[in-house]
Amino acid sequence: MSDVSMMSSEGSSDWSRTVVVAGVPDVLSSERMSDKLTIHFQSARSQGGDVKEVQYPTHLKGVAFITFENWQDADRVVECNQMLKDKEFDEEYPLTVYKFTPEVTFYAYADMDLSLFPDLSTLITSMRSTYKSVRFKPSLTKVGFVSAEGPFSAFRELRKDLLSRAQSLRDMQPSPDKAGPSRSVVEEKNRTEETVSLWLDTHVYMYIQMMDKREWDRCVGGHHVTAQAVSTGELTQVKLHGTCDSSALAAAQRDLEMLVAVRQDLLRTQRIDYSSSDLSVRKRILQACESAQDAYRDVCYVLTDSCIEVIGPSFSSHLFCERVKKATDGLWV
Incomplete structure (x- = not known):
């Protein structure tokens, strides 16, 4: 039985007193690291209190479950910036701490390419404030890349947020003909060729292409438009082209957005390293x-x-x- 299943079988009373701690460094044995975590969360600097139990290691890499004697202590530690430090450590390790829920069994990891955003540091600060259960770490080797880990439900909301931000960023860029931020118009022989762009999660796009290609083709071909996709890390931009009236192009965009929205809510991505x-x-x-x-x-x-x-x-x-x-x-x- 997994550590999450064991906790679930004990009842929800422990959930309110338990926090998830991500970012636990792999620098000591499991037993010694458990002791260090106990000392840290019972110290005044953590704003914690008496620790009832430490589960480490768990089924999640670098993640521990800390159960306090009192739920008030669990509530306080999630509101503080937690930094694990000890004389045995060569450096200090920032910890991401949030309240335990059964959904922790569905945990996600991702290396996100966010290079299309001009101010990455501000974006990361905003994401950390909004998604407290997700741990963000800028890459030291890849410019514009950020590693993230956390519960799948939080990832799902994060991806929606990033897609919305990307679309807003795209809408702010003027089109060459100044006709509008996301639509270009070229007049040729009294016919109008238009292009409409939409952003979607790259994994969702790949899934649809492999598993729902017929439905995708129906959304595009049924309205006599063509689609061109360009993937940039976690996000894919799809450009719809059509020499047709604007209502047909809008209908194709609407159908695709509905298809993507359904998949976006259902799908998750796991990695086998x-x-x-x-x-x-x-x-x-x-x-x-x-x-x-x-x-x-x-x-x-x-x-x-x-x-x-x-x-x-x-x-x-x-x-x-x-x-x-x-x-x-x-x-x-």
């Missing part, structure tokens, strides 16, 4: 994915250089990854 695996291990993982897809036909997966991105409904994608993990004897974490 094989960056440190040799070719034989990768082959076993890929074979396990092929087998798992036969059982979970509403899930698809995409290969990258360092991992396999599993995209599908929350429950199905979770079971898909568990099946692969079991089939490969825990070769990935």
